[in-house]
Amino acid sequence: MNRKYFKLLIIITTMLLATSTTSAYTEFSKENKIDSKILGLWSQSKKSFEYSIKTLKNSPLELYFIGSESFNILNYSFQKKDSFLIEELLQLYLKTIPYIKKEKNYVIYELNENEEKSKIVLNKPIYIWSYKNGDEEVIASSQFLFVISFAVYKISLIPNEQRSKTMNEFIRRFSPILLSHYKRWVLGVKENGKEIKLGSFSRRGWGCKDKEDNYIYARTLNKMITELDNNSYHGASYCNVIADPSLLTIAGLGYYLAGEKNQEKSTNKTIEELNSFFIKSIKILSKKFKKSTIKDLNNRPIDILTFQEGAWYGHPNYEYSDYNGLSFPKEKDKKSSYFIGRDVSHGSRLLYLLEMLVATKDKFNIEFPTSNDMEMFTNSFYYRVFNQDLKRPLFKNYLNGSNGWFRVNYDSRKGYGYAPYQIGSLGALLGGYPRLAKYNNELEKVFITLFKKFNSIKKEDREFINKFYAKSIWMEGKEREVYHFYTKDIDIKTSIFLINFYSSLL
Template sequence: MSKHNARARRPLARALLRAGSLAVLLACTVPAAQAQSGGVMPAALECGGPVEGLVWRRWDEGGFVFVQQQLIAERLVKQGDTYALYHLEVFFHNLLAMAQRCQRSARQAQLAGLVASTYAQLAPAPGDQPGRAWICRGGPECSHSIRLRNTEVLLNSTQFLAFASSLANGMSREVRTGAPNDFVEQTARIAREHLERWNTPAAQDALRKRIAARPEDVKNTSSELFLTDKELWQIAIYADLAGMLAARPRLAQAVGLNDGSIATMKAHLDLLLRLVAARTTVQALPDPEGKTGKGIRVADLDAGFWRLYDTNRYASYTGRDKPVVCKRDPARPELVTAQTQIPAERFAPVANIGWDISHARRLVHFFDAIERNRAAMVQVYGIDPASLPSQDTMAAFASQFSLRVWNQDRARPLFANYFSGANGWYRVNYDNGTGSCAEGYPPYGLSESFPTGGYATWPAMHALGVRLYDITQSSRKEDRDFVAAHYPGFARQPGDSGRMLAEMMFWPTLVRRGGAR
């Protein structure tokens, strides 16, 4: 995912240069945000503080144009590339969450204008499927893959619609126009259409099969039995739709919902929640400091189900030598081929492996959607409150990250590639559908997922986020070398669009309102 994101970042530098702001942005200094004793929140990281201010300055001077012109106008509209929707969520969900925490109504309205402009690209769903959908017709992935071309790419739709639904839910308590172009009503209707289309008998049967499955049922490289991010995003959409319906009781009728359709939604949501519960593994670890005399609960997702998957073939290999090397053909420079140096057959699968930490960033906004809408989900769908992930379970995932993913080094924090704590190579010779060559990620190669993925919004991880902020802002050579080696998106390189975008993803996760998340 990181290489593909890097390609998407390049137009941002051009947008910032056109705005004449690059030199200004790089020259800006931000007050150091050192963690203080007693967990006191530094003033620089408060809502309304200089860090939030600089985030919005970068957004105004380049980020907005990047979304409007590159992601939407160029990629989505002109190319028909729905992966632009995927990237919009990846790059700017943390920004949206900060706008909501800091109650920036005007900023949310600005984001709503961008999101609403994508609704014009909805077309009748392919085949005999009901409703409208974003159809992928171009771009690197859909141009190279017959399987994806002229279809709805479910990942893109679920991920973007979760972003849009969160935004609309937040605005549902502020804007009550009832006009035909009301963003909240538009989004609720689109969410209903998509959720109803995805809730087919075949989809429910597949969910039941996965609920009953065990890791040993996975016999090959197939992903058929996996819990994926698409299920988490669908639950998040259900959650924020419930928030909208609870805030606006008349909205249900306006978007075509009645008691029967709500009951159908509940049946689907129940299955999705049962799958998440079935794939959540919780265990108790000894208190590493021995202070409490009690165990610390940690949690993992889909443990053991991914052990045979292609992307994880080298998960037990922690060496420095590259297993695969991408080499360019001297006679045909456009042709790059992968040459295996270390065969995967030399390494046994990691038995308990589940998600990598880049994909597991979905947990941040998934849990946030659940927590914001617990009461609304019970009220609207009539689900059992106990079917929702508990606050204790959410804390257990944060403890897993803190105890097993982080390397326990505050001076030089790094993060294992897998949420289980495994730290072998990831995505060696991975084919993302574009025909490109990928050597893979070495141990700690996904560390940048911590700052950009939103993990610092988890209370247990915030102080570590502040520490990493200090390192990435440092002018010391040893710090710059460390950042260049392990957090290249934050390397100090003039004109580096990757750095500017990475900081717009990271800095919002550090901003709190009144010292609270």
């Protein structure tokens, strides 16, 4: 064959393959009017978010749920260029601003020996959502600001003349809030002109010991990530994890900085320092991803990419991660793999991070992740988490493929926990994993099958969904039905579940 025509054939084949991996959801979405279903679910879901915002007067905790339960919808709205939903969401987020405080008083951990926390007076005021005693809820704020940073980044891609008034107001009002948070979390704060390199980040594990600290390991994120790279921690394996607040902050910071670059704003010392930290943190994080090979059901080798497997071994949340029994665990049932992975629900923060890097890495001259890395990460989810049953699709609880219980008797709640397939199946649909189908079109079939079952009138389909998806948690020693998918009037909680699942079919 002529080399010219052979090359042309390769190009055409590549285009067809690319089309096949990106269009299945699109065609299916049109046929099943998923866009209309999402709009139909929005008004009910919006009520929940508006209620959560009102609670910020007394507690910043609801920022966590506002962020985590709206991100898929926000992502969908920008991808679809749905101006109505974009405006609705941006206006919703703007309603959180009246509850933020501008404070010079700041609560900081381990500033003084034998004192858990101290209140200091800063040189300049900071923006903070806090409890009445001044404490910050970093996991909640970092989750919410990740979503805000994503929105700022997406708006920055839109030419100025095409932006709405709401978009311009959003960037104007949230940009200083983002900078205030990321500056203090990453770099620290100043009191009387003196830099304080302690902050709000820690190993998040109990029982961790080293020569310097005995209590909570309060750090700026910059110091914590640097120490982690130097392997300065020891003790329990979970003393060395990169936990959720860190992942959310780094992912949000990436979007924020990329948005600044897109708007061609003049840099200053703080932005340059944050940029340097971000590049350093990604180099360190990328080392924590590990490539390996597994076998599929037909004994064929499959390359996968994993993150910090084994790091959570011994943590109380994971003590029953290899107990697969259907009855509520007893003390004698404690069993955990040395190679335990993150639970699928909280593991979605890895997806946030990777998607951010795919979108922005060219802005920072970063190579990770490659398209091959993303395919391997998706392979790990498809071959180890998905149960390989297309007729009855379920997802194991842990990213390493373990399917034991999660968070048994969590936070002193006796009889509380997630049974096999519960936190995994919940996390798979709510955590944005359907978006990974662009890297493995077999995954599209899985989520399309589930969509059909959620909308089926067949008795066997409804029984399956009610058994494994509606009943998604144990409380007081009994399995509880949390969602009601087949009632005439869908409740708010079920609306949020469905809109998150449907808006991930991109």
